[in-house]
Amino acid sequence: MSGRNFWIGAVAVLVLGVGLPLAPVINEYFFYAGYMVLTFVVLATAWNILGGYAGYVNFGPPAFFGVGAYAAVLLFKWVQAPLAAQIAGGAAIAGLLGFGVGLLTLRLRGIFFAIATVAVVFIMETLMINWRYVGGATGLQLLRPPVELFDSYTRMLFAVMALMSVAAVSIARYIQVSWIGRGLRALRDSEEAAESSGVPTLKLKLFACTVSGALMGAAGAPMPMYLSFIEPASTFNLSYTIGALGSAIIGGMSHWLGPIVGAILLGTLQQVVTVTISSEMNVLVVGVLLVLFVVAAPEGIVGLFKRIFKK
Amino acid sequence: MKIFSFLLGLIFSAGALAQQPVKIGMSMPQTGSLGAGGQAALVALRMWVEDVNAKGGLLGRKVELIVYDDQTNAANTPGIYTKLLDVDKVDLLFAPYGTVPTAPIMPLVKQRGLLLMGNFSFQVNHTVKHDMWFNNAPWNDASSWFDGWIATGQKLGGKTIAFLAADQEFAQNLANGARELAKKAGLKTVYDQNYPPTTTDFSSLVRAIRQANADLVFVASYPNDSVAIIRSVNEIGIGNNVKLFGGGMVGLQFTPNMVNLGSLLNGVINYNTFVPGMKYPGIDEYFVRYQKKAAEAKVDPLGYYITPYNYAMGQMIEQAVNATKSLDQKKLADYLHKNEMKTIVGPIRYRADGEWANPRVVQAQFRDIKDKDLEQFKQPGKQVVISPEAVKTGEILAPFEKARK
Amino acid sequence: MLGCFYAAVSIGLSVSFGLLDVPHVAHPAIMVLGSYCTWMLSVRGWDPIVAGVVLMPLFFVLGVLIYRFYYEVFEKRGSDAGVRGLAFFFGLAFIIEVGLILVFGVDQRSVEAAYIGKSFSVGDFRIPMRMVVAFGVALLLTFSLSIYLSKTFTGRAIKAVAQDEPALRLMGANPVRIKQWAFGIATAVSALAGAMLIIVSPVEPAIDRLYIGRTFCVVVLAGLGSMTGTLAAGLILGVAESIVLMQLGASWAPAVAFSLLLIVLGIRPQGLFGR
Numbered sequence: 007m008s009g010r011n012f013w014i015g016a017v018a019v020l021v022l023g024v025g026l027p028l029a030p031v032i033n034e035y036f037f038y039a040g041y042m043v044l045t046f047v048v049l050a051t052a053w054n055i056l057g058g059y060a061g062y063v064n065f066g067p068p069a070f071f072g073v074g075a076y077a078a079v080l081l082f083k084w085v086q087a088p089l090a091a092q093i094a095g096g097a098a099i100a101g102l103l104g105f106g107v108g109l110l111t112l113r114l115r116g117i118f119f120a121i122a123t124v125a126v127v128f129i130m131e132t133l134m135i136n137w138r139y140v141g142g143a144t145g146l147q148l149l150r151p152p153v154e155l156f157d158s159y160t161r162m163l164f165a166v167m168a169l170m171s172v173a174a175v176s177i178a179r180y181i182q183v184s185w186i187g188r189g190l191r192a193l194r195d196s197e198e199a200a201e202s203s204g205v206p207t208l209k210l211k212l213f214a215c216t217v218s219g220a221l222m223g224a225a226g227a228p229m230p231m232y233l234s235f236i237e238p239a240s241t242f243n244l245s246y247t248i249g250a251l252g253s254a255i256i257g258g259m260s261h262w263l264g265p266i267v268g269a270i271l272l273g274t275l276q277q278v279v280t281v282t283i284s285s286e287m288n289v290l291v292v293g294v295l296l297v298l299f300v301v302a303a304p305e306g307i308v309g310l311f312k313r314i315f316k317k
Numbered sequence: 318m319k320i321f322s323f324l325l326g327l328i329f330s331a332g333a334l335a336q337q338p339v340k341i342g343m344s345m346p347q348t349g350s351l352g353a354g355g356q357a358a359l360v361a362l363r364m365w366v367e368d369v370n371a372k373g374g375l376l377g378r379k380v381e382l383i384v385y386d387d388q389t390n391a392a393n394t395p396g397i398y399t400k401l402l403d404v405d406k407v408d409l410l411f412a413p414y415g416t417v418p419t420a421p422i423m424p425l426v427k428q429r430g431l432l433l434m435g436n437f438s439f440q441v442n443h444t445v446k447h448d449m450w451f452n453n454a455p456w457n458d459a460s461s462w463f464d465g466w467i468a469t470g471q472k473l474g475g476k477t478i479a480f481l482a483a484d485q486e487f488a489q490n491l492a493n494g495a496r497e498l499a500k501k502a503g504l505k506t507v508y509d510q511n512y513p514p515t516t517t518d519f520s521s522l523v524r525a526i527r528q529a530n531a532d533l534v535f536v537a538s539y540p541n542d543s544v545a546i547i548r549s550v551n552e553i554g555i556g557n558n559v560k561l562f563g564g565g566m567v568g569l570q571f572t573p574n575m576v577n578l579g580s581l582l583n584g585v586i587n588y589n590t591f592v593p594g595m596k597y598p599g600i601d602e603y604f605v606r607y608q609k610k611a612a613e614a615k616v617d618p619l620g621y622y623i624t625p626y627n628y629a630m631g632q633m634i635e636q637a638v639n640a641t642k643s644l645d646q647k648k649l650a651d652y653l654h655k656n657e658m659k660t661i662v663g664p665i666r667y668r669a670d671g672e673w674a675n676p677r678v679v680q681a682q683f684r685d686i687k688d689k690d691l692e693q694f695k696q697p698g699k700q701v702v703i704s705p706e707a708v709k710t711g712e713i714l715a716p717f718e719k720a721r722k
Numbered sequence: 723m724l725g726c727f728y729a730a731v732s733i734g735l736s737v738s739f740g741l742l743d744v745p746h747v748a749h750p751a752i753m754v755l756g757s758y759c760t761w762m763l764s765v766r767g768w769d770p771i772v773a774g775v776v777l778m779p780l781f782f783v784l785g786v787l788i789y790r791f792y793y794e795v796f797e798k799r800g801s802d803a804g805v806r807g808l809a810f811f812f813g814l815a816f817i818i819e820v821g822l823i824l825v826f827g828v829d830q831r832s833v834e835a836a837y838i839g840k841s842f843s844v845g846d847f848r849i850p851m852r853m854v855v856a857f858g859v860a861l862l863l864t865f866s867l868s869i870y871l872s873k874t875f876t877g878r879a880i881k882a883v884a885q886d887e888p889a890l891r892l893m894g895a896n897p898v899r900i901k902q903w904a905f906g907i908a909t910a911v912s913a914l915a916g917a918m919l920i921i922v923s924p925v926e927p928a929i930d931r932l933y934i935g936r937t938f939c940v941v942v943l944a945g946l947g948s949m950t951g952t953l954a955a956g957l958i959l960g961v962a963e964s965i966v967l968m969q970l971g972a973s974w975a976p977a978v979a980f981s982l983l984l985i986v987l988g989i990r991p992q993g994l995f996g997r
Contacts, residue, residue, distance in 0.1 A: 035403035038396075063808050110988055117745040120808055121938050122987055125980035128935055132977035135484070135513060143484035143513050145391055147445055149424050159428075233395045234428070235421035239515075240392030244931055248816050255809055281400060290820040296813035300806045301795050348827045513976075517830070517923040520850060521967050541830055545924070552850045 012179060016172050023168020027161035037164040039281075041232060043273030044167035045225050049246065050253035050265035051174045052221035056214045057251065058259030059187055061194030063116070066107070066123030067222050067250045069130045070100040072242040074223030079140050079230045082148065089166065093227040100223020101216050103130075108215030112208065115197070124244075131242035145237025148230055163228050171266075174221050178262040181217070190214060222250075245289055249276070252296040258306025267307050338381040339374065339644065341366075341634075342407030343436075344397040344418065349389030350514075350541045351415045353571045357617035358414050358436070359384065360610050361624035365631030375638045383407060387418045389539075391486075398422045402429070408644050411630060412436045414623065416487035417514075417539070423447060432646040434630050435671065437623055440490040442671055449650040450671035453630040454678075455590050457668065459494020461676035462565060462588055465704025466535070467502050469586070469680070470561045473715050475532035479508035481522060481546070482565075488537035491565045495535055507531050516542060519549040527556040534559055534717075540568025544578065551581045559717040563587035564680070570622035572694065579688030584720030586682040586703060586713065591621045591662075594697035594710065599661040600625060619694060629660035680704045682713055682720070727853075727922060729956025730860030731933065732940035733867055734911040736952045737904055739941060744792065744905065745808045748815035750933035752909060755818055756781060756916020757925040761831045764920075771859060774917025778910040785909025788814075789902050815930060822927040830924035856918045863914060864953050867907075932976060939983040958982075 023044075027037055049067055056062050074096030081087035081095045103126075111122050135143045156162040181187050189210045192200040201207050230236040249272065257268025272292060279288040303310055346355040366382050374380050383405050387393040394413060401407045410431055412419045416438035426433045427447040435441070435452035440459075442450045456462060470478075478499050482492035489511070499506065508529035510522060523546070526534060534555065538546060543566040555562060563585040568574050570589050575582065607620045607628075617624070634649075636658055641648045658665040666674045681700040686693065693699055701711035714720040735749045756777060763773035792807065919925060940959055944951030963978045 033403060035400065038399050038403065065812065110984065114987060117739075117747075117808055118942075118987060120745070120747075121934075121942075122984060124934060125984045128932075128980040129977045129984070132974060136974060142489075142511075144486045144489050145420065147420060147424050149445070150428060233421065234424035235391070235395060237391055237421075240390075243392075245816075248812065251809060251812070255806075280396075281404065287820075287824070289816060290824065293813045293816035293820060297810055297817065300809045300813065304806055348829050352829060521964065525968070541924070 012176075016176065020168065020172055023172070024165045027156055027165045030157060034158060034160060037158075037160050039274075039277040041160065041164050041167050042277060043270060044164070044171050045229075046249050046253055046269040046273040047171045047266055048167070048174045048225040049222055049250040050257070050269040051171075051178045051262065052218045052225070053250040054254045054259055054262070054265045055178055055181060055190075055221075056218040058254055058264065059182065059190040059194065060211065060214050061190075062211070062214070063120045063251075064123050064218070065120045065244070065247050065251075066126050068242045068244060068246040069107075069123070069127040070103060070219040070222035071226035071229075071246055072127075072130055072134070072238070073103050074100045074226030075229045075236060075241050076134055076140055077223065078227040079146060079148070079236055082230070083140070083146075086151075088151075089228060089231065092231075093166075093170075093224050096227030097220040097224035100226070101220030103223075104215040104217070104219020105212060107219070108212040112211070127242055127244065127247075131238050134238040134242070141237060143238060145235060146230075148234050148236065150231055150234060159231065163232055166228060167225075170224060174224075175262055175266060177217065177221070178265075181214075182262050186210065186213065245292075248289065248292055248296065249273070252292045254306075255304075256295055256299045256306055258308025260305070261308050264306050264308040271307070336378065338379040339376065339409070340381050340383055340405065340407040341409045341411060342383045342398075342401035342405055343411035344385045344387035344394055344401075344413045346389040346414055346418055347386040349387075350539045350568070351389045351418075353540065353573055353617060354437075354568075354623050355389075355414045356614070357571075357611065357620050358623050358627040360614050360616055361607060361620070361627040362411075362631060364607065364610060365628050365635075369631065369635055375635065376642065376644070387413050389415065389418060391417050391421050394418045394421050395425060398425060402431075409634065410434070412438065414627075416441050416490065417485050420486040423450075426450075430646060432650050434634060436630060437626065439487050440494070440672075441486065443490070446670070448654075448669070448671075449646060451633070451650075451653050451667055452672050453626045453633070455626070455662070455673055456676045456678040457670075457672035457674075459491055460498055461678055462491065462680075463495045463498050463535075465680045466561065466564050466586065466588075467498060467504070467533075469703050469713050470533040471502065471504075473532075473560045473713065475560050476505060477507045477531045478504045478533040478535060479526050479529055479531035480506065480510070480535050480537075481508075481526065482511050482537040483514045483516075483539055483542055484511045485514045485539065487539065487567070488565070491537040492535075495537070495565070499535075504533070512542075514539065514542070517545055519546050520553055523549045523553050523555060527554065530556065530558055532558060532560050534562045535564040536562070537565035538567065540571060540574065543568040544574055547578055547581050547585065555717065557716060557718050560715045561586055561713075562717045569683075572617045572619045572621075572691070575686075575694055576689060576691050579690070580686050582683040582686050584683065584714065584717050586680055588678055589622065589681050589700060590678060591625065592679070592681055592697065592700045592702060593621070593695055595708070597625075597661055597663045598659075603628060603661050618691065621694075625662050629658075629662050629665070632660045633658045633665065679708060682711075684711075684714065684720070727856050727860055727918065727956070728936055728940055728959050729953045730856075730863050730918060731912075731915040732937040732944075732952055732956060733864060734908040734915060735937045735941050736944065737867075737908040737911070739938075744789070744811075746811055746908075747808065747934060748811045748818065749908075749912060750930040750937055751815040751818040752781070752784075753912040753916045753919060753933065754822065754925060754927065754930045756913040757920040758822055758826060758831065758916075758927075759913070760917040760920050761925070770917050770921050771855070774914040777913040777917070781913035782906040782910040785906035786902050788909070789905035793898060793901070815934075819927050819930055826927065830926045832920060832924040852921050856922050859914070859918055863911065867911070935976075935979040935983060939979040939986070942983060943986050 026032060049071065053064060053067055056064050077096040077099040078092035081092050107126055111119050114122055134140060140146060150159045153159045153162050189205045192205050193207050193210060197207060253268035253272045254265045256272060257266065258264030275291060276288040279291055299306065345359050346352055362382060366380050369375065370379050383401065385397045387397055411434045414436045419438045419441045423441060423445040427445050432449045435450055437454045438452065480492055480496065482488040508526055508531055512522060536546060564587060566587050569582065569587050603625055607624055608618060611618050611620055637649045637652045638644065641652050654667055668674050679702050681702045684699060684701050686699055702709055703713050731753060735746060739746050759777050760770050760773045764770050936959065940952060940955045943958065944955035959979055959982060962982060963975050966978050967975050
């Protein structure tokens with residue numbers, strides 16, 4: 007997709023993303039569910055930067071997402087920070103965590119890296135459980151500040167998330183087409199070969215970890231306001247991992263379009279199943295789809311399309 | 318078909334028609350830690366719905382109860398209640414049973430200006446301070462639970478106290494209140510621990526309490542932990558100095574737990590809302606009806622602890638709607654604040670914070686419980702009421718280890 | 723004693739991951755599956771340990787099937803397999819967990835047996851009998867597996883396939899069959915571990931997530947492929963957790979395994995006894 011087409015598309019999405027919430031006729035629940043779908047778009051896109059482009063499977067989205075959420079809670083409780091500041095704070099701290107994790111796991115590959123990321127999730131969760139100021143294991147009730155311009159806070163959050171999705175995808179696209187993306191791809195195909203041909207693998211890896219983490223933190227920051235409540239167990243839940251990972255794999259890991267397609271498909275399916283059947287079923291559906299695609303269509307939906315159109 | 322209409326309804330908010338049923342929405346923990354109590358409570362609520370519909374419903378419309386299972390998980394309730402409001406479009410809300418599932422939706426109902434009938438939660442409104450909240454539980458602050466317990470302990474000569482509380486909304490609310498009261502009463506705290514709600518192995522905690530050598534041990538826990546703690550205390554022992562053990566353990570009032578633990582419960586002095594022997598208008602007939610339905614539904618066969626209060630919740634809403642002849646949230650809330658409700662658990666009057674003006678929670682000690690015997694719990698005397706004075710039925714047996722034999 | 727228990731549940735992983743390099747994140751989930759199967763049998767009156775032993779052959783077959791599938795789809799096809807293999811097992815773990823929730827609900831389950839609820843008194847110190855039973859079984863398991871791997875032909879073949887696959891092929895053994903066999907054993911062991919798990923404490927479907935940390939911590943700390951190392955590592959973890967429990971309180975305990983894991987990965991990824 008050429009640069010100009012992309013930006014036209016981006017603007018169109020933005021218009022929809024902000025315009026829909028302003029329209030009163032649409033049911034409130036659409037925005038409630040839609041917010042989650044958009045959250046997964048951001049999470050999947052962020053995951054893909056490290057997972058798809060660089061080949062480092064990260065099981066830790068809940069850690070960064072959760073850190074972003076708790077940073078937002080902290081800022082809100084401490085200085086009554088507005089949403090924008092909460093998001094910035096969440097992104098910054100999660101980015102820092104990403105950098106730290108990248109440093110710590112410098113020499114780890116494959117499954118070791120993945121397990122290390124799971125470890126980070128649990129450690130972060132335990133830290134939050136023990137921090138009474140943000141609620142500990144009990145959790146914290148939060149009162150949303152009054153909202154302007156939009157009919158309800160949820161609608162505003164939807165618009166904010168739409169904005170964030172466009173930003174995240176733009177960043178991912180930039181990375182993909184730039185020299186950074188080339189370097190990451192070289193890293194994924196063979197780290198030794200990349201290193202010996204002069205690719206700064208370490209720096210690239212740290213960069214990917216940081217950016218990926220920051221985006222996930224940004225996605226997590228509005229969550230406490232969305233629920234008016236936060237507690238560690240659900241915030242650091244591994245189902246965010248399977249959602250992000252699943253979306254990226256199902257959509258296609260090599261292109262920035264993949265996570266979007268995957269997240270919208272998977273996210274919508276999840277919301278529909280949760281409402282009509284049950285919320286466990288939705289995790290089952292994701293799991294089954296994930297395994298199916300991993301086995302049968304590793305290139306994801308985008309890959310399938312490519313194959314069809316090449317014929 | 319369901320999916321299709323759901324998607325349609327999602328996009329276009331339909332207007333309400335006049336002869337539609339009055340929809341009351343709630344989530345109820347039917348699985349998870351509070352599950353056993355929640356299932357029993359649901360039987361009582363459905364009984365009320367049947368009864369009110371037999372009388373013609375509310376405002377001439379049938380009452381429909383829409384219930385989802387929140388699995389005792391606080392993370393599930395915001396989504397469920399948002400769905401109840403925006404997708405199922407309910408007219409009235411009941412809270413889920415329990416402090417933990419209720420806490421997350423307090424900000425939501427406050428910000429949307431909605432009436433919420435509380436269901437056996439403890440001080441869940443104390444930070445949010447919603448003025449349209451009405452709890453069906455016979456307590457208000459920690460003192461209603463704790464004063465009698467502490468007074469008994471001090472009369473026995475207890476000077477030191479240990480606290481063990483789960484790190485969740487209910488136990489923390491209760492423990493915080495209890496700690497303050499203990500300080501005011503001049504007791505010395507020798508042990509104070511919060512444990513993560515998912516803890517299953519209490520051996521090290523019980524050992525630590527034993528080593529701390531406390532006279533009084535106050536526990537605030539949820540059903541799964543309560544059972545595990547009792548078993549652990551029996552396995553390892555709590556020490557011969559302990560005079561009182563228990564206080565705020567949820568779950569020891571559920572009949573299945575009482576039968577399973579049997580003699581392990583002897584000596585424990587714990588809170589309860591109803592023990593056989595208490596008299597209220599209509600309560601005996603209620604239990605006859607409830608117990609028949611419970612046997613069919615295979616839930617708590619006796620239903621003493623929570624079920625009549627759920628039936629009462631329905632009665633209160635019925636009274637308020639019939640008196641104000643409307644479903645307007647504000648009008649109902651005003652009525653509930655100003656008037657005394659008549660229910661099968663007696664008359665109820667509310668304070669400004671939505672809790673009962675006159676608490677009726679008791680502290681009772683388990684005595685002479687035999688293993689695997691359901692019938693024994695129907696007799697008075699198995700739970701001896703120690704406090705408050707007005708309804709006392711016996712004296713405390715101490716120390717704890719002796720009372721266990 | 724807790725440590726031995728951790729060692730026992732990690733032994734299966736030691737084989738499948740340590741020796742075979744299979745990214746088997748679903749190992750704890752299979753163990754929990756074992757716990758639930760044990761529970762189902764115990765509700766019908768079986769003793770949990772007996773149930774565990776009886777389940778072993780069933781789980782062996784399950785393991786063989788899973789490995790076959792994994793091999794056909796992933797290992798044969800080469801390099802990209804790392805990411806996809808991981809994703810596959812992760813998806814599998816979730817499917818098992820959610821499957822359990824759908825069938826059994828989220829409630830905790832525990833078993834009853836003669837030795838549960840009683841305790842030994844050693845002076846002023848009372849030890850719950852169920853821990854002793856689990857301890858005993860764990861030791862037995864570790865030793866039998868160690869002996870099997872060093873003394874029998876298949877056992878040694880399994881170790882060999884980990885170290886040098888082509889050499890093994892030259893010697894006439896079929897590495898794929900051997901790996902299959904090994905994976906089957908690992909899964910069977912998980913069944914017994916699951917039985918012990920439900921003896922020691924009540925089980926609910928989500929518990930597998932916590933055990934991912936514990937089992938991988940033990941295996942990595944031990945060093946891939948060492949059975950006795952697994953025992954030692956398990957003990958270290960058990961002791962560490964108990965110390966943290968006493969000093970800092972129950973809320974910090976879950977992080978111990980994961981922190982230890984990170985530390986080991988950072989400092990000495992080969993573990994204590996690794997190859």
